[in-house]
Amino acid sequence: MVFIVLDIRPSEQAGGSDAGPPFALRAGETPLTETLFCLDHQDDPVQVSQCPHCGTPWCANGGCVLVRRVGARIVWMRPWMEAYADESGRYNFIVGGEPVFLPTMDVGWLAQRYAPLPFIEHEPAWFSETDYRELLRRVGAHPDEVLSRIKPLSGGETSYLLRCLMPSLWGERRSDPPSWAVCDDRTLRRNIEPAVHPEGQELLKAVYQLRQGASLVDVVDRAPEFGARLLEEYDTAPGRGIARLGLVVPSAETRESELWHWAGRGCWARVKLSS
Numbered sequence: 001m002v003f004i005v006l007d008i009r010p011s012e013q014a015g016g017s018d019a020g021p022p023f024a025l026r027a028g029e030t031p032l033t034e035t036l037f038c039l040d041h042q043d044d045p046v047q048v049s050q051c052p053h054c055g056t057p058w059c060a061n062g063g064c065v066l067v068r069r070v071g072a073r074i075v076w077m078r079p080w081m082e083a084y085a086d087e088s089g090r091y092n093f094i095v096g097g098e099p100v101f102l103p104t105m106d107v108g109w110l111a112q113r114y115a116p117l118p119f120i121e122h123e124p125a126w127f128s129e130t131d132y133r134e135l136l137r138r139v140g141a142h143p144d145e146v147l148s149r150i151k152p153l154s155g156g157e158t159s160y161l162l163r164c165l166m167p168s169l170w171g172e173r174r175s176d177p178p179s180w181a182v183c184d185d186r187t188l189r190r191n192i193e194p195a196v197h198p199e200g201q202e203l204l205k206a207v208y209q210l211r212q213g214a215s216l217v218d219v220v221d222r223a224p225e226f227g228a229r230l231l232e233e234y235d236t237a238p239g240r241g242i243a244r245l246g247l248v249v250p251s252a253e254t255r256e257s258e259l260w261h262w263a264g265r266g267c268w269a270r271v272k273l274s275s
């Protein structure tokens with residue numbers, strides 16, 4: 001599958017609101033929502049599926065996506081809602097990519113409010129900027145204004161996005177993305193092809209750097225040709241065999257070495273490692 005091309009049409013579900021009738025979104029054959037009334041990006045995460053009765057954002061919970069930019073692409077990814085302890089052992093929470101301190105009672109409430117749109121719960125969805133402008137225009141938003149508001153994908157969010165991909169690689173569905181430690185526990189082996197390639201050691205180092213927070217520079221809809229490839233083999237669900245995740249370095253002879261990582265649904269991301 002290439003980038004998401006949306007089918008946008010008036011929803012058959014009647015909307016009785018001042019917001020006007022809702023739109024229905026499909027991605028190929030997959031229904032995303034029947035209740036898209038508006039798509040302004042002032043909130044982070046953005047609610048793309050609103051209350052079916054009144055169309056007011058946040059009257060109902062869920063149907064949310066984190067919207068970020070990677071080069072010329074726009075991504076809808078799972079809202080980053082994770083707890084972590086800081087140096088002093090204080091319990092913190094990530095909301096919309098930013099760490100905040102929350103009383104425990106608010107955590108469950110926020111998790112419901114920012115529940116992901118089911119379509120992007122396990123894999124991100126990538127758009128070309130042209131298609132995203134078209135979506136915004138169709139639903140009555142101002143493309144230039146909205147696009148100027150979309151933040152670039154940060155290093156921490158990149159790491160989160162890659163962790164969200166792992167269960168679908170293993171053929172599993174989980175409500176929470178696994179930690180890198182869990183991913184490591186499931187690694188059966190790492191292979192470099194060809195074994196003697198001069199970039200081989202760089203690839204191994206890259207695996208660890210990726211987890212610290214690399215930047216994704218661009219996303220394309222085909223696998224790059226490779227000079228060297230790292231295959232990580234993972235233990236999968238019973239009966240599903242072994243899953244292989246490829247990290248790719250194109251030929252280093254003619255151009256600067258580049259690293260590519262699988263980014264879901266036939267998409268590949270060019271990666272810049274922080275040195």
Ligand SMILES: [Zn+2]
Pocket residue numbers: 051052053054055056059060
């Ligand atoms: Zn309502």
